Amino acid sequence: MLKTTNENIDEIKEKLKYIGLDFEKVPEFFNRYKKIEFKTIRENEQRKYKIYKFIDVRDIQIYITPKNRMDSFLEKYKFAKRIEKYIDPKDEEDIPLGANFLKMLKDVHIEEMQKIEEMQKQMNKKIPFKVSYEDNFLWEIYYSKIYNQFFMLVTSEDTNYANLFYLIKKQIESFSQNKDTKIYVPICYMDYEQSFLKKSELNDIENYMWLFTNNWPYVYEVYDKAEKVTIQIVGETYIFDNLKSYYKIILKTKEEAIKFYKYIKALFILQSEISYRYKFIPKIDGYGALKFYYNNKKLTYEMLPQFIKQECKNISNELENIIEDKYKNEENLEEKKKISKRKEDMYRQKEREIILFLECKKSFFGKLKYFFKHKKIIKDQQEQNIQKSLKIEKQKIEIEQKQFYTIEDLVNLGKQYNKTQIEAKNIRLDIKAMNLKIEMMERRLKNATQYINEIDKHNKSIFDFWKFTNKYEKLALYEGEIVKEEKSDKIQKTFEYDIDFEEFATRIDKIQRNKLTKKECDCIFLTQTNCLELLNIIKKYELKDEKISKRDEEIIKSKLKEIKKEAEEQKKLFEGEEFDIFGGLLQDNTKIKHINGKRHREIEKSEYKILDINKNTKTDEYIKSLKVTIETIIETLEKSQTIESMPIYKCQKEVIDTNNFEIFNINIQNCLKNKVEEKEYLYKINLPQKANAIYLSNIIYYDNINDTLPLGMDIEDKVLLDLNRYELKLKNKDIIRVNQEDGLYNRVKTISVFEYEL
Numbered sequence: 001m002l003k004t005t006n007e008n009i010d011e012i013k014e015k016l017k018y019i020g021l022d023f024e025k026v027p028e029f030f031n032r033y034k035k036i037e038f039k040t041i042r043e044n045e046q047r048k049y050k051i052y053k054f055i056d057v058r059d060i061q062i063y064i065t066p067k068n069r070m071d072s073f074l075e076k077y078k079f080a081k082r083i084e085k086y087i088d089p090k091d092e093e094d095i096p097l098g099a100n101f102l103k104m105l106k107d108v109h110i111e112e113m114q115k116i117e118e119m120q121k122q123m124n125k126k127i128p129f130k131v132s133y134e135d136n137f138l139w140e141i142y143y144s145k146i147y148n149q150f151f152m153l154v155t156s157e158d159t160n161y162a163n164l165f166y167l168i169k170k171q172i173e174s175f176s177q178n179k180d181t182k183i184y185v186p187i188c189y190m191d192y193e194q195s196f197l198k199k200s201e202l203n204d205i206e207n208y209m210w211l212f213t214n215n216w217p218y219v220y221e222v223y224d225k226a227e228k229v230t231i232q233i234v235g236e237t238y239i240f241d242n243l244k245s246y247y248k249i250i251l252k253t254k255e256e257a258i259k260f261y262k263y264i265k266a267l268f269i270l271q272s273e274i275s276y277r278y279k280f281i282p283k284i285d286g287y288g289a290l291k292f293y294y295n296n297k298k299l300t301y302e303m304l305p306q307f308i309k310q311e312c313k314n315i316s317n318e319l320e321n322i323i324e325d326k327y328k329n330e331e332n333l334e335e336k337k338k339i340s341k342r343k344e345d346m347y348r349q350k351e352r353e354i355i356l357f358l359e360c361k362k363s364f365f366g367k368l369k370y371f372f373k374h375k376k377i378i379k380d381q382q383e384q385n386i387q388k389s390l391k392i393e394k395q396k397i398e399i400e401q402k403q404f405y406t407i408e409d410l411v412n413l414g415k416q417y418n419k420t421q422i423e424a425k426n427i428r429l430d431i432k433a434m435n436l437k438i439e440m441m442e443r444r445l446k447n448a449t450q451y452i453n454e455i456d457k458h459n460k461s462i463f464d465f466w467k468f469t470n471k472y473e474k475l476a477l478y479e480g481e482i483v484k485e486e487k488s489d490k491i492q493k494t495f496e497y498d499i500d501f502e503e504f505a506t507r508i509d510k511i512q513r514n515k516l517t518k519k520e521c522d523c524i525f526l527t528q529t530n531c532l533e534l535l536n537i538i539k540k541y542e543l544k545d546e547k548i549s550k551r552d553e554e555i556i557k558s559k560l561k562e563i564k565k566e567a568e569e570q571k572k573l574f575e576g577e578e579f580d581i582f583g584g585l586l587q588d589n590t591k592i593k594h595i596n597g598k599r600h601r602e603i604e605k606s607e608y609k610i611l612d613i614n615k616n617t618k619t620d621e622y623i624k625s626l627k628v629t630i631e632t633i634i635e636t637l638e639k640s641q642t643i644e645s646m647p648i649y650k651c652q653k654e655v656i657d658t659n660n661f662e663i664f665n666i667n668i669q670n671c672l673k674n675k676v677e678e679k680e681y682l683y684k685i686n687l688p689q690k691a692n693a694i695y696l697s698n699i700i701y702y703d704n705i706n707d708t709l710p711l712g713m714d715i716e717d718k719v720l721l722d723l724n725r726y727e728l729k730l731k732n733k734d735i736i737r738v739n740q741e742d743g744l745y746n747r748v749k750t751i752s753v754f755e756y757e758l
Contacts, residue, residue, distance in 0.1 A: 011106070012102065012106060014110070015105055015108065015165070016105070018110050018113070018169070019113075019168055019169040019172070020169055020173060020176075021087070021168060021169075021172060023087070023088070026084070026087055026088045027171075027175060029058070029171065030083060030084040030087060031084055036061065036063070036144050036147060036151050048186075048188055048189060049132065049136070049186035049187070049188065050190065050191065050192060050220060050221065051186065051187045051190040051191075051192070051193075051220070051222075052127075052131055052132075052184065052185070052186050052187070052220055052221075052222045052223070053184075053185065053187055053222075053223040054182040054183070054223065054225040055141070055150055055182060055185060056174070056180050056181065056182050057170040057171045057174050057181045057182070057183060058171060058174050058175060058180075058181075059149070059150050060141060060150045060151065060152050060167065061082070061149060061150070061151040061152070062082070062083040062152050062154065062164070062167065063080040063081060063082055063083065063152065063153050063154070064080065064081060064083055064085075064086055064097075064153075064154045064155075064156055064164075065077070065079050065080040065081070065153055065154070065155055065156065066079055066100070066155075066156050066157065067079060067155050067157060068157040069137075069140070069155045069157075071155070073153075073188075073189070076153055076155060077153070080153055081097065083168075085097050086098060086100065086101035087101060100156055104156060104161045104164070105161075107161060108161045108162055109162070112160075112162035113162050113165055113166045113169065115162075116162055116163060116166045117166060119133065119134075119744070120183050120184065122743070122744055123184040123744065124184065124225070126744075126745065127184065127222060127224070127232075128744040128745065129246070129248055129288065129739070129741075129744065129746040130246065130248070131218070131220045131222060131232050131234055131248075132186065132218075132234075135160075135163075136185070136186050138160055138162075138163045139152070139163055139185040139186060140152060140153045140154070140155075140188055141185050141186070141187055141188060142188050142189065143187055143190050150187075152164075152167065167183075182225055192221055193221060193229065195221070195229050195254070196229070196251065196253075196254045196257035196258070197257050197261055201261050202219050202231070204261070204265065205217075205219055205233065205260075205261060205264060206218075206219055207268075208264045208265060208267075208268040209233065209235060209264065211268055211271060211272065212237070212267070212268075212271070212280060212282050212292065213235055213236065213237035213247075213282055213290075214237075214238060215235055215236040215237060215244075216235065217233050217234060217235030218233070218234050218235065219231065219232075219233050220232045220233075230250055230251060230252050231250075231257055232248060232249070232251075233248070233249040233250075233251075234246065234247070234248050237284075237290065239283065239284060239736050239738060240668070240682070240684075240736050240753055241647060241649075241668050242498075242667070242669065243668040243669060243736075243738070245284055245738040245739045246288075246739045246741075246746065247284055247288060247289060248288055248739075248746075249289050249290055250289070260301070262301070263300075263304065266304055266407055267280045267292060267299075269407055269411065270407065270410065270411070270414075273411045273414065273415070274410075274411060274414035274415070274418070276418060277414060278294070279294075280292045280293065280294055280299065281293045281294070283736065283737065284736070284737035284739060284748065285737065286750075287748065288737075288739045288746050288748045294307075305405075308406065308407065308409075308410050309404070309405045311410055312405040312409055312410050312413055315410070315413045315414060316413065318417060319416065319417045319420060322417070322420050322421055322424050323420060325424060326420060326423060326427060329424065329427045329428060330427060333427055333430055333431050333434060336431060336434040336438060337434060339438055340434055340438050340441060343438060343441035343442065343445060344441060346445055347441060347444055347445055347448060350445070350448040350449070351448075495644055495645065497666060497667050497668075497717075501666065501667070501713075501717065502712070504643075504644060505695075505697060505711075505712040505713035505714075505717075506711045506712050507643065508643060508695045508697055508713070509697035509698055509699055509712055509713060510711055511643070512640070512695065512697055512699055513699045513704070515639065515640065516640070516694075516699070518703065519632060520632060520635075520636040521699055521700050521703075522605060522610045523610075523629045523632040523633050523636065524633060524636060524694055524696070524720060525605045525607070525610065525700050525701060526607055526610060526611070527661055527663060528663070528696065528700070528701075528716070528718075529607040530559060530562070530607075531607060531611075531626065532661065532663070533559070534555075534556055534559055534626055535626055535630055535633075535661060536659075536660040536661055537552050537555065537556065538623065538626050538627060538630060539659065539660070539661065539724075540659055542627065542630060543659060553619065556619060556622065556623060556626075557619045560613075560617065560619060563607070563608065564613065564615065564617070567613060595698065595710055595714045596710075596712075596714035598710035598712075598714065600702070600706075600709050600710060601706045601708045602703060602705065602708060602709045603702065604701060604702060605701060605702065605703065611625045611626075611629075612625070633661065633720075633722070634722065637692045637693070637694060637720075637721075637722050638692065640692060640693065640694045641690045641691065641692060641693070642687055642688070642689055642690060642691045642693050643689065644689055645686070645687060645688050645689045646666065646687055647668075647684055647685070647686055648664035648666055648684070648685050648687050648721075649664060649665050649667075649668045649671045649682065649683065649685075650662060650663070650664045650671065650682070650683045650685075651671035651672055651680060651681070651682045651751070652680070652681060652683075653681070654681070655681060656681070656683055656723070657723070658723045658724065658728060659723065659724045660722075660723055660724075661720060661722055661723075662720075662721050662723055663696075663718050663719070663720055664685065664718065664719045664721060665717055665718055665719075666717040666718070666719060668684075670717060672738060672740070680749065680751045680752070681752050681754065682736075682751045682754070683753075683754050684753065684754070684756065685721075685728070685755075685756050685758050686755070686756070686757050687719070687721075687758055688758060691726075691758055692722070692725060693719050693720065693721050694719070694720045695713060695718070695719055695720075696715070696716045696718040696719070696720065697712065697713045698710060698711065698713065698714055698715060701715050701716075726758050728756040728757075728758065729756060729757045729758075730754065731755045731757050732753075732754075732755040733752070733753060733754050733755070734752075734753045735750060735752055735753065736751050736753055737749065737750050737751070738751060
């Protein structure tokens with residue numbers, strides 16, 4: 001038996017009693033442990049946890065090693081000893097192990113074991129949504145195939161031993177009562193059993209899912225309490241702009257697994273091989289799983305044969321039209337080439353006429369010779385033109401018609417379509433180039449004819465002829481260059497939160513510190529407090545120039561009462577001089593604070609001080625202060641403009657009121673931080689550059705009296721708009737689903753999305 005020390009004896013006794021461990025009577029099952037042999041592995045070659053199982057606690061042997069969890073498995077395994085050496089050290093060399101065990105017991109807390117027990121009770125009823133769970137890495141449980149035995153390695157150098165003592169507790173209970181007690185745990189370095197799919201196919205699924213979700217998934221084999229296996233795929237996907245959600249796909253049978261593998265592989269091949277045409281969009285369904293959509297229509301495995309057949313027919317029809325258009329353009333191009341060739345020949349003829357004229361013009365008989373020879377040249381040229389044929393042999397392309405089509409057929413058709421489309425486009429460009437060439441040759445011919453008609457007026461140099469005939473060539477070239485196949489819009493920079501936000505926040509905070517006064521910053525700050533609701537209530541009446549109703553006045557009175565109460569609790573109301581003496585300097589310059597890890601000595605703003613609320617503040621005085629605040633906010637918005645276009649987001653239960661001051665997030669993820677209600681609306685506004693808006697940067701929350709406030713938007717990523725200034729034009733609406741964490745499990749929420757142009 002172990003000899004305990006007097007130090008913390010009561011605490012250790014309490015823990016031993018909770019665990020059910022008696023050093024005077026060590027449970028016999030600790031001495032029944034078998035010898036363990038575990039096949040060594042290369043730890044970096046595979047992910048640590050792929051398999052999750054329910055294991056009877058009586059089937060787990062416990063080994064303790066004097067190493068750290070971060071050490072290699074081989075190092076930990078080499079020095080590991082059975083737990084009875086620690087609980088009941090009989091040999092003198094094992095005495096230090098007993099002392100070490102007492103130290104581990106001293107460091108553990110009963111509350112930690114109770115937390116594990118409660119979590120295991122939940123998981124015995126239902127497997128966690130993400131399969132893995134908090135602190136699952138503390139379970140270092142391995143399986144020895146040689147001895148068909150599970151064993152747990154506990155590292156004594158760590159500080160968290162709750163899992164060890166929880167397991168000992170459950171083993172003592174289970175052996176003493178002779179009952180099954182199963183715990184849900186990951187098995188370290190255990191490879192896939194491949195009951196449904198091969199390991200290579202499971203790895204393929206991870207690769208395929210990444211293409212559609214842009215996030216790496218986790219593929220697990222999960223065994224329930226009856227040893228029935230399922231494949232569970234857990235990951236994240238983008239569901240709207242940069243908004244992410246977890247998903248979970250469960251494959252319960254081999255047939256389901258094979259179908260899903262073929263399904264996701266087919267979509268992967270189509271999107272990767274014919275990326276110009278196919279993009280499959282993942283969406284969360286009502287169960288938190290993932291479905292794929294094409295052109296806003298859900299596409300299932302059962303629909304694939306018909307989808308492939310229909311797409312093959314669609315591409316075939318489009319391809320036939322492109323081929324028909326291509327050959328028409330080829331004929332047109334050949335015609336243009338012949339026209340261009342004739343015009344070039346005619347121009348060369350003009351050159352020869354000039355050369356002949358210059359040689360013959362010296363005498364009368366020479367001119368006669370020029371006249372008859374010139375007539376013969378024209379006649380010969382006309383005869384050659386008549387003999388030439390424009391006949392083009394059209395190649396007939398037949399697309400094979402089938403009863404059933406495969407992915408291979410669709411991919412081949414898609415590639416043929418893309419190749420033919422590129423060829424057709426190049427032919428159209430060649431026709432445009434040929435039209436330009438013909439136009440230039442016509443200009444040359446026109447100038448050449450004019451030159452010949454006035455040949456006696458010109459000098460006898462062929463260089464003058466070339467110079468004259470090409471005098472409008474620059475104009476022709478210019479006209480050819482301005483011909484465009486299609487109009488191209490100016491490329492605008494797209495705001496990406498993860499990349500651009502930090503630099504943007506620094507710029508905007510610096511601008512607002514220079515542009516906004518302290519009073520303006522204070523009034524904007526009030527929109528981040530409980531005052532925003534009241535500001536919008538009063539603003540509604542100000543716009544209509546109406547008196548505030550009794551009902552709304554009672555709301556304002558009630559809110560004022562709450563603010564007074566909060567102020568009293570926070571000791572913000574002072575009847576004496578202290579409040580007035582210190583103003584914004586309630587603390588001295590030795591008080592250091594941090595914003596997002598950045599040091600400063602500034603004091604947070606307070607709505608009580610800004611509105612000058614005291615115990616005697618009346619409702620009409622409070623309303624008057626709020627009206628002044630509204631006027632100031634509107635004036636501040638007038639002179640504040642956005643420096644960059646970006647999307648902004650707002651999520652709420654109610655339909656948005658376009659008369660209100662509204663606060664939007666720049667980061668869509670922050671819209672859904674709180675649990676979504678049963679009915680929720682997500683609003684997206686594409687905020688253009690130079691729109692009137694105010695960003696809630698650091699200067700809005702702090703006064704910066706000591707000039708130590710860091711630049712940026714470290715408190716919130718929000719924007720204030722007065723929607724009454726704008727007309728919201730609906731651009732798109734959709735319905736999305738998102739998985740939200742609820743402890744170990746999830747809640748699927750349906751959200752209506754509205755996208756507006758401002």
